[in-house]
Amino acid sequence: MSIEVIKPGALSTFQDLGRTAYRHLGIPVNGVMDERAHRLANALVGNLPSTATLEITLMGPTLRFHEDAVIALSGADLGALLNGEPLSVDHMVAVAKGSDLSFGKRSFGTRAYLAVRGGFVFDPVMGSASTYTRGAYGGHAGRPLKKGDVLSLSQLAPSSRLAKLSQAARSLSQAFDDQVALPPDSPIRVIRGREWSCFSSHAQQALEAAPYRISPQSDRMGYRLEGEKLELTAPREVISEAVDFGSIQVPADGQPIILMADRQTTGGYPKIGHVCAVDLPRLAQKMPGETIRLTLVDLGTAQRLMLSQQRSFAALEQLCVASS
Template sequence: MSGLKIIKSGLLSTIQDGGRLGYQQYGVPVSGVMDFYAYRLANYLVGNAEEDAVIEVTMMGFAAEFLQDTVIAVTGGDLTPTLNGRPIGMWETVFVVPGDKLAFQRVKTGCRCYVAIAGGIAVPKVMGSRSTYLRGGFGGHEGRALRNGDELKIGKRKNKIEMLRDRSLADQAMEYPSAIILRVVPGPQEEAFTNEGIRDFYSGVYKVTMDSDRMGFRLEGKKITHRNKSEIISDGVAMGAIQVPGQGQPILMMADTQTSGGYPKIGNVVTSDLPKLAQAKPGDTLRFQKITVEEAEEAFGRMEKKLNQMKKTLSNGKNMLNPMEEKPDWNGDVKEEKPVNHKKEPPKLKEDLSSREKPTPEKNKVPLKPGQRKFIVRINEKEYTVLLENREKE
């Protein structure tokens, strides 16, 4: 016996990798992991190649049993992972033996986490990638989300198991606040919006609605007004694009975005903020801050440099338990915005209070308040009730 067996598929669990490139001209979405930062750290930890396939677990309910000795790492949103009922650390390697059961209890931070296994999940590549594209019904495990009873094979491990002991990147873990500031490069159709519309977009607070999935997040907040028409001749769409249809509420296009679309795009969330955005869940609030392409490139370059540094240190046999000299400064990049002509107050949303402040790491370490939030999520036309720990100051 080898590999692992899915005991409970949970809300939505799929196999993903770095994405399917080269087929967008034929209308095939890139897919792949939503949070590339957490994904890459997970693979680094277990000694995988950067593009090896992992399981993307959404919010809750997933459980699996290992059928062989191996090493795993769980990164991304904190969905309270346990092994045989006992909590395990995230962003570090965990040894498992046959019969060990990995499960997730509840959502603490973020929305999705990554389970990387040394050797990677072995499913056949479709058009160069192991990523599941749910709407197209291909890739991943039989082109669909994981189900109870599925058995997955694991690829050949690249390192001796001993090499992977005590590896930790916990000091590089990304914070996933529920009030998120996202940097945006304007265009390609910013001119389709009125000056007021653009101002409202950058000063408003937008709430992620239930109508959100791997394809895109529908937001709710201040209406963004179009200059004339609210439709364009369909053109290309990239991950992070912010489309605004006629009713004026933005849609953030995510990993499974269609390759083209007919709504004007006010801007694109910058690549280095996509991991944080990927972890947004219904009820979380977003604010947008305009930056230049050059600034976005610089931020991405810094993140990439950091990632490469981690990869190098780990592959040199260092276990990373000694923290790196520099701490990540994901929030440090974001300067607090000074709203211009910001006369009107943004609409009063429930999470408004906390979102008006810049999220800081300290703030996220405030002990959790008792009580949970309950809401319904729709995935593939099925409804699920999700209990969420309440992290907001009501």
């Protein structure tokens, strides 16, 4: 079973939940930018969450299916078309042999995730199929898709329960959004960082009060923000220490950087805050040039939100296990 790449799109790479066991060796985690969309796309077709999806950024590829398949798209609406007909996100769809999946006009979001029932075939690198383009490893030849690539698919037995499981996955995701997630344009929730007290009161207030524009020099490694300068009360040397997805570092120019999926493993800039895990998917759907606002929440609130998200993820995984 295979899919042929007719057009590669702007940046189409395979990602999974990342390679988390090698950070002590300086190996980045990588993985999906929007974990919620990745997990939902997999659940809609009955895959386990560890199955790699194709992360499609802004301008999607054109893919030709050489065998029948079952697919789902989640995350951004990038104007997906199946044989020229509109294809909705967050729906399971049967694709016939010879069909073309393409993308047109973007409606919202930045990253869409394509899951194929059974998953794609890869040789894992350090236990993960995630593509790290800077290191040229993982995914398909360690790079984004290009014209002429042939992508192999695994075979997974059909499930008579898949339609009901897919509907249940959509319902679970919608319930989570209604209870925990915020509308796309709502402020991004953050908690205070390790060096919060080292920043001036003006900087602490500006973090919430001032809008920040996502710089064009932003990518999967980090979102550089442009806006109110965040100043320390005094010059400070910070010993490099572990950083994570969502850490908000402030270099000498005072313009914050939010670390994203391809972040380095350690950093030595002061950290004024950290994006709550539950809002990382919303942030990942923002694109350079867009403006965001940040809002502080306490640690207890962040933990409650994270636990609610983990329960949602666990419920989706149980659905996948039931269909496999």
